Amino acid sequence: MPEYVNVALDAMGGDNAPFEIIKGAVEALATNERLKVFLVGKEDLICQELGKYTYDKERLAVVQASEVIETAEPPVMAIRKKKDSSIVKAMTMVKEGECDAFVSAGSSGAILVGGQVIVGRLKGVERPPLAPLIPTKNGVALLIDCGANVDARASFLVQFAKMGSIYMEHVVGIKNPRVAIVNIGAEEEKGNALVKETFPLLKNCPDIHFIGSIEARDIPNGDADVIVCDAFVGNVILKLYEGVGATLISKVKEGMMTTLRSKIGALLVKPALKTTLKAFDASEYGGAPLLGLKGLVVKTHGSSKAKEIKNTLIQCVTFKEQNINEKIKQVISQDDE
Amino acid sequence: MPEYVNVALDAMGGDNAPFEIIKGAVEALATNERLKVFLVGKEDLICQELGKYTYDKERLAVVQASEVIETAEPPVMAIRKKKDSSIVKAMTMVKEGECDAFVSAGSSGAILVGGQVIVGRLKGVERPPLAPLIPTKNGVALLIDCGANVDARASFLVQFAKMGSIYMEHVVGIKNPRVAIVNIGAEEEKGNALVKETFPLLKNCPDIHFIGSIEARDIPNGDADVIVCDAFVGNVILKLYEGVGATLISKVKEGMMTTLRSKIGALLVKPALKTTLKAFDASEYGGAPLLGLKGLVVKTHGSSKAKEIKNTLIQCVTFKEQNINEKIKQVISQDDE
Numbered sequence: 001m002p003e004y005v006n007v008a009l010d011a012m013g014g015d016n017a018p019f020e021i022i023k024g025a026v027e028a029l030a031t032n033e034r035l036k037v038f039l040v041g042k043e044d045l046i047c048q049e050l051g052k053y054t055y056d057k058e059r060l061a062v063v064q065a066s067e068v069i070e071t072a073e074p075p076v077m078a079i080r081k082k083k084d085s086s087i088v089k090a091m092t093m094v095k096e097g098e099c100d101a102f103v104s105a106g107s108s109g110a111i112l113v114g115g116q117v118i119v120g121r122l123k124g125v126e127r128p129p130l131a132p133l134i135p136t137k138n139g140v141a142l143l144i145d146c147g148a149n150v151d152a153r154a155s156f157l158v159q160f161a162k163m164g165s166i167y168m169e170h171v172v173g174i175k176n177p178r179v180a181i182v183n184i185g186a187e188e189e190k191g192n193a194l195v196k197e198t199f200p201l202l203k204n205c206p207d208i209h210f211i212g213s214i215e216a217r218d219i220p221n222g223d224a225d226v227i228v229c230d231a232f233v234g235n236v237i238l239k240l241y242e243g244v245g246a247t248l249i250s251k252v253k254e255g256m257m258t259t260l261r262s263k264i265g266a267l268l269v270k271p272a273l274k275t276t277l278k279a280f281d282a283s284e285y286g287g288a289p290l291l292g293l294k295g296l297v298v299k300t301h302g303s304s305k306a307k308e309i310k311n312t313l314i315q316c317v318t319f320k321e322q323n324i325n326e327k328i329k330q331v332i333s334q335d336d337e
Numbered sequence: 338m339p340e341y342v343n344v345a346l347d348a349m350g351g352d353n354a355p356f357e358i359i360k361g362a363v364e365a366l367a368t369n370e371r372l373k374v375f376l377v378g379k380e381d382l383i384c385q386e387l388g389k390y391t392y393d394k395e396r397l398a399v400v401q402a403s404e405v406i407e408t409a410e411p412p413v414m415a416i417r418k419k420k421d422s423s424i425v426k427a428m429t430m431v432k433e434g435e436c437d438a439f440v441s442a443g444s445s446g447a448i449l450v451g452g453q454v455i456v457g458r459l460k461g462v463e464r465p466p467l468a469p470l471i472p473t474k475n476g477v478a479l480l481i482d483c484g485a486n487v488d489a490r491a492s493f494l495v496q497f498a499k500m501g502s503i504y505m506e507h508v509v510g511i512k513n514p515r516v517a518i519v520n521i522g523a524e525e526e527k528g529n530a531l532v533k534e535t536f537p538l539l540k541n542c543p544d545i546h547f548i549g550s551i552e553a554r555d556i557p558n559g560d561a562d563v564i565v566c567d568a569f570v571g572n573v574i575l576k577l578y579e580g581v582g583a584t585l586i587s588k589v590k591e592g593m594m595t596t597l598r599s600k601i602g603a604l605l606v607k608p609a610l611k612t613t614l615k616a617f618d619a620s621e622y623g624g625a626p627l628l629g630l631k632g633l634v635v636k637t638h639g640s641s642k643a644k645e646i647k648n649t650l651i652q653c654v655t656f657k658e659q660n661i662n663e664k665i666k667q668v669i670s671q672d673d674e
Contacts, residue, residue: 136584137584137587137588150521150528150529150530151529151530182573184487184568184569184572184573184576191487191569192487192488192567192569193487193488195569215572215576216572216573216574216575216576216577216580217576217577217579217580217583218580219577219580220577220580220581220583220584220585221580221583221584230529231521232521232528232529232532232570233569233570233573235521235553236519236521236553236570236573236574237553237573237577238553239521239552239553239554240553240554240556240557240574240577240578240581241577241581242554243553243554243555243556243557243558244557244577244578244581244582244585245581245585246554246557246558247473247474247557247558247617248557248581248582248585248586248614248617249585250474251474251613251614251616251617252589252610252613252614254613255606255609255610255611255612255613255614256606256609256610258609258612258613259608259609261605261608261609262605262606262608262609262610264602264605265601265602265603265604265605265606265607266602266606267602268598268599268601268602268605269592269593269599269602269603269606270602271596271598271599272592272593272595272596272598272599273589273592273593273599274592275592275595276588276589276591276592276595277585277588277589277592279588280584280585280588
């Protein structure tokens with residue numbers, strides 16, 4: 001079936017599995033004719049749920065996996081022991097070339113570990129970064145890395161910048177994306193040891209459009225398209241985005257409910273406000289790719305519903321058709337010459 | 338004048354100097370009888386502005402300083418060269434015991450450098466942290482460190498936790514404050530090398546109420562009172578707080594202006610919303626202390642108005658009267674025994 005982009009989808013991962021996962025798969029198949037989905041998980045459960053839908057049977061297959069890796073499990077051990085889990089089975093399909101990509105809303109830890117040890121890195125890639133899209137004032141930015149590389153080296157960050165640029169340009173469609181490194185001031189001499197070492201390397205990197213440092217304050221404003229940092233800082237940014245957003249929205253709601261006057265106003269404001277704030281919701285933008293692997297691995301939010309699953313599956317088609325991994329290999333191998 | 342708490346105030350620092358600074362000083366003097374303020378800066382400018390107000394002349398002195406350190410100047414050079422600047426003169430007054438504290442809305446860099454090289458560290462303190470109060474859902478938390486220690490050691494972070502606890506308990510008035518370390522997961526084995534090394538030290542520290550790791554997502558929710566991290570991470574948190582807040586508020590405003598219906602609603606909602614969101618504004622909570630120095634140094638926002646200056650000056654009185662530096666010396670010197 002070389003005409004399809006084959007995606008292994010973890011039917012068991014996330015808070016809304018398998019119902020929303022399966023719904024997302026069916027919706028994606030209806031939207032994109034080049035997609036074929038392999039639903040991996042408990043066959044009886046999946047088939048029962050599939051009975052509710054009509055879909056192109058040629059482009060949907062069910063693959064039995066009797067085990068599930070839970071979010072709380074230590075990931076290294078889980079990947080090693082649960083050979084018949086949906087994550088291990090689906091990743092093995094990518095490794096063996098049966099599938100081009102793997103999508104899961106399940107355990108982040110297991111996906112990061114499995115990506116490295118089962119799917120494996122592209123030649124020359126030092127560490128695979130996890131790169132979610134975060135909302136900005138008028139669009140999105142790629143925050144790279146939010147994965148496992150909490151004590152990163154400068155050379156990792158340079159590769160992240162290159163891979164992130166390719167992804168933003170060819171999957172998200174931002175021409176000549178602006179790359180910036182997270183820093184605590186705009187001046188070149190600012191930063192911790194890692195940033196000071198990385199800055200000149202990025203500055204001299206011919207493959208990217210490096211615009212210098214970005215302060216965290218300017219990230220939501222959309223001042224850069226590819227935001228480079230180590231995974232500790234990336235995780236702090238990603239989660240604080242969520243936290244400040246949630247607290248502020250609850251404050252806004254609370255404020256609207258304090259007087260009778262404001263309660264009436266709230267009723268009038270609500271529909272318009274909902275539309276605007278939706279644009280600032282990370283789940284609208286599909287999953288986070290784990291880049292630099294032999295195949296694509298995408299982690300979606302644990303709370304993913306059908307829409308995010310659908311968007312992510314379509315992302316996988318673009319990734320494959322744009323030959324992203326060929327482009328990454330090319331830009332990484334230049335360093336070896 | 339041992340009966341007063343003597344505070345040297347940089348009349349020339351910040352976007353609204355000297356007008357709002359002087360206004361804040363006059364308001365603080367009217368609020369707190371134990372306070373004496375030394376306005377340091379260009380005497381003619383200050384005296385001209387003071388002419389607009391009535392105040393207790395015994396508790397306000399003007400100290401001439403002909404130079405001003407600008408925000409853009411390299412701080413180490415500025416502190417060394419501009420001997421007659423308001424920052425250097427005021428800090429020298431603290432060093433020589435004429436003043437108990439120094440407050441400035443001026444160059445952060447110069448204040449951090451001057452604190453170390455002019456005022457000097459308390460015996461046993463390895464590095465002085467800058468610790469702003471950040472708003473949370475129902476109160477504030479102390480974010481320690483947001484200063485210069487971007488490549489911190491575990492032993493610095495332990496001292497930050499101790500100093501921060503003392504400040505929160507005795508200046509801000511939070512009994513038995515909950516201390517947490519910024520991390521990327523709740524489990525003890527998570528984190529980068531620095532966090533992994535620091536975690537067990539905090540766990541075994543008898544002087545603090547350590548509650549473990551805090552994910553950035555939970556900081557705005559108020560899950561801890563003292564948030565410990567290195568200054569790189571602290572700066573990212575502080576500035577992203579600002580950035581996400583500003584972008585979301587502008588999104589809310591934009592959302593309210595999209596339809597006629599929502600515009601009418603906005604008029605009704607506005608006053609109540611303003612009150613609620615004000616509680617989430619960092620400038621309400623006074624300046625950020627630079628802890629562990631022989632005397633108190635406080636940095637206020639560059640955009641400080643009279644209210645923040647006033648609140649900060651009153652903070653200085655509490656700091657002195659609660660013998661914070663004695664308490665810090667005690668808890669730090671225990672480590673040497």
